[in-house]
Amino acid sequence: MAGEHGIYKYEPNKIACIAAAGLFGASALIHLFQMIRSKAWFYTSFCVGAIMMTAGYVFRYISANDPSSLGPYIGQSLCIILPPSLYAATIYMIYGRLVLFVDAADASVIRPTRVTKIFVIGDVFGFLLQSSGGGMMAQSGMADMGQKIMLIGLFVQLLFLGFFLFISLIFWKRMNKSTRHYTVPQYGKHGWKALLKMVVCAAVIIIARCVFRVIEFAQGHDGYLVSHEIYMYIFDSAPMFLVQAMMHFVYAAKVFGIGNFAKLGKSESVIELNQRGYV
Incomplete structure (x- = not known):
């Protein structure tokens, strides 16, 4: 039910909404430009996420001007959570291509050709749960059920992210003990190690953000975290912008070599490509 500040437990900060929309929007445009220029289409979901995040804070600004309106509130909630x-x-997808790029499929707990399928399917399942739960939470009669579905979706996301972090660290450890990493070509400013570190770091940040959201939703509609806007910006907005920003500087397409990553997406190893004269 709407209170003193409409649907919110506080008065939303409009300046913060504008600042967040500007930062995420600028980053989204850069990511879109980088993807189109390098034809790294496996960044499509990332660009869509960056655009959604921008839209989320635009919706939040609109919602702050009319805090009792349900539509903008649902829009900002879904576009920031998802x-x-x-x-x-x-x-x-970057991890799967990276394993193929260094030609070390045997060092990965899961075959690189299966990594994308397994984890993206799990990710989509968590995404659908969170989106349906988020929509239900905005409706007073279904808020409790929506909250439970949202929590299940977040736990699914945490489960897959945690397992992914585990296999990434195992791969990193095995490659450090192998001499093969000395023979991996470096096409740009950053090599495969920097890309793997960035992937691991991004996974840790997203996991931390998911933990925050789990605690927030577990506290209920009148919980401390959901009643104080500042925590959303500290533990959600800032970490997600950091993920977007760090992925500008260590760009997978440049690490793999422009043109090579398309072939990696077809699940062929670098050695096989060399034998066929592609790279």
Whole structure:
């Protein structure tokens, strides 16, 4: 039910909405430009997530001007909660291509050809649960059920992210013990190690953000976190912008070499490509 500040438990900060929309929007445009220029289409879900995040804070600004209106509130809620799942999907695809790029499929707990399928399917499942739960939470009669579905979706996302972090760290450990990493070509400013570190770091940040959201929703509609806007910006907005920003500087397409990553997406190893004269 609407209170003193409409649907919110506080008066939304309009300046913060504008600042967040500007930062996420600028980052989204850069990511879109980078993807089109390099034809790295596996970044599509990431770009969609960045655009959604921007739209989320635009909706939040509109909602702040009319805090009793349900439409903008649902829009800001879904567009801010869901993008991390899209970021994670891109991270999974980068890892699969990275394993093929260094020609070390045997060092990965899961075959690189299966990583994308397994984790993206799990990610989509979590995404759908969160989106349906988020929509239900905005309706007073279905708020409790929506909250439970949202929590299940977040736990699914955490489960897959946690397992992904585990296999990424195992792969990192195995490659550090192998001499093969000395023979991996470096096409740009950053090599495969920097890309793997970035992927691991991004996964850790998204996991931390999911933990925050789990605690927030577990506290209920009148919980401390949901009643104080500042925590959303500290533990959700800032970490997600950090993920977007860090992925500008270590760009997978440049690490793999422009043109090579398309072939990696077809699940062929670098050695096989060399033998066929593609790279």
